[in-house]
Amino acid sequence: MIESIPSxxxxxxxxxxxLIDGVVAGYHVAKQKKYPVYEELGxxxxxxxxxxxCQIYIQxxxxxxxxxxxxxxxxxxxxxxxxxxxxxxxxxxxxxPEYYGKxxxxxxxxxxxxxxxxxxxxLQEAETVLRSWQVISLGHFSHLNAHL
Numbered sequence: 475m476i477e478s479i480p481s482x483x484x485x486x487x488x489x490x491x492x493l494i495d496g497v498v499a500g501y502h503v504a505k506q507k508k509y510p511v512y513e514e515l516g517x518x519x520x521x522x523x524x525x526x527x528c529q530i531y532i533q534x535x536x537x538x539x540x541x542x543x544x545x546x547x548x549x550x551x552x553x554x555x556x557x558x559x560x561x562x563x564x565x566x567x568x569x570x571p572e573y574y575g576k577x578x579x580x581x582x583x584x585x586x587x588x589x590x591x592x593x594x595x596x597l598q599e600a601e602t603v604l605r606s607w608q609v610i611s612l613g614h615f616s617h618l619n620a621h622l
Contacts, residue, residue: 478504479525479553479591482621488551488593489521504553523593525621526600527555530588530613537611538588544603544610551593 480486494512502509532538538554545552594600597620604615 476521478502479551479555479593482525482527485622486517487521487525487622488523490517491519491521492516493518522595523551524595524597525591525593526597526618527589527591527621528604528615528618530590530604530607530615531586532588532611532613533586537607537613538590540611541590541603541607541613544607545592548599548603550599550603551591553591554588555591556588 476486476488476490476492479488480490486492493515495515497513498510499513500511502511530538530541542552592600592603594603597618601618604618608614
């Protein structure tokens with residue numbers, strides 16, 4: 475099962491169930507943990523979740539954590555796409571870099587606008603969690619886009 479929010483161009487969704495061949499093709503790092511990546515053979519079960527992305531404007535780092543917590547509490551996926559590793563990657567087929575240090579990424583304390591992704595079954599559910607977050611954090615969001 476895909477537990478991260480795939481990029482819009484991947485044609486995959488949060489919580490898709492995919493068949494894999496069992497051979498590790500590389501690694502993905504999320505939340506300071508290294509996860510194996512496998513070659514996909516196909517989609518076994520398509521998820522009902524869609525990917526939404528937007529800009530959020532925060533006052534402090536805890537604002538981002540409160541949005542992540544709200545998403546978890548409502549069974550939605552959440553990721554900070556502000557520093558997507560692919561933006562730093564050379565454009566070679568089947569080559570993904572591994573970044574472990576924070577030296578190439580700006581500190582969240584220095585950011586006020588962040589690009590985030592939310593996986594939700596409907597646009598309404600994504601908007602609801604964002605509006606709830608606005609009330610709690612006094613932050614705001616803009617440019618909400620629907621993807622796959």
